[in-house]
Amino acid sequence: MRTFLRSLLIAVFLIAAWGLLGPWLRHGLYAMRLASMPAPTALAMPVDGVRPKGLRDTWHAQRGGGRRHEGIDIFAKRGTPVLAATEGIVLRTGTNRLGGQVVWMLGPGGQRHYYAHLDGFSDVVAGMRVEEGRVLGYVGNTGNAASTPPHLHYGVYGVEGAVNPYPLLRGGPGRGPADATR
Template sequence: MAALLRTLFVAVFLVLAYGLLEPYIERALYTMRLAAMPKPQALPVPVEGVRPRALRDTWGGARSEGRKHEGIDIFARRGTPVVSSTEGIVTRVGTNRLGGLVVWVLGPGGQRHYYAHLDGYSDVEPGMRIEAGRVLGYVGDTGNAKGTPPHLHYGVYDTGGAINPYPLLKADPALIAAPAPATAPAEAAPGPAPRSAAR
């Protein structure tokens, strides 16, 4: 009888433990899958309605404090939706001195995608799994962009540091990979996006 109770206790414990750990296990497996995917050879423009021909290569331009521009600026009307250029995992939603309101997404090949100067966020949260095209926020001028025309600062970071996203955004759209089949249900699509910056 004691052995049966002990076996039953262990079985119940394992079921409960798996239920608690399942989201973390799924996220870890998806993160490994992302890392194993090839790095994109082309990316869609992450601002709704902006065509690749409208982009200007602002990579490497001189910035304050002796910095070089580690991304490109994509100009659009304030409040224009900013969308994820890849599938991935939202790793950070927050603020910093230069970027203002920012969102980071871990994408295929382990590349990190940085969306800055946002006017507000959509309903994304750290740890959320997203598909390419998911609204992350809205074009603005927060951070050190105050007083400039509204724009998205878009950066891509690889293991060796920042890389120029301009050639990826200007590449042949046929090179943009179709989304891989999901191994877990995708997050529900958001309703109307709030424009609040309270994070």
């Protein structure tokens, strides 16, 4: 009888522990898989309805305070859905001084994707696994963009720092012009 009760107690403990720790372990394994994948050479458009041929390369443009623009601004109507440019894990949703309402995601190659100046968030939360094309939020002009038309500031950060997303959104290196118009 003692052996049965001890086995039952251990089983209940293991089930409870898996219920609490299982999601964290699965996300940890997925994060390791993302980090081991190659960084993408092309990305999906992060603003619904915008075509790559309509983008302007604002990478490294001068900004106030002697800083350079570490991303690309994608202009659209306020409230236009902002989409995950790649699969990944939501690292953070929140607010900061420059970006206003922002979402940070971990994507393939360990790259971090930054979506800023959002007018609001969808139902995503930190720790959530998302697929490419998932709605993360909505185009706005929060943070230091209050005096500009609504847009998404989209940035990509690799292990060595900021990466220009413009060529990746235009189809990436080696992609033909037909692919860059999707």
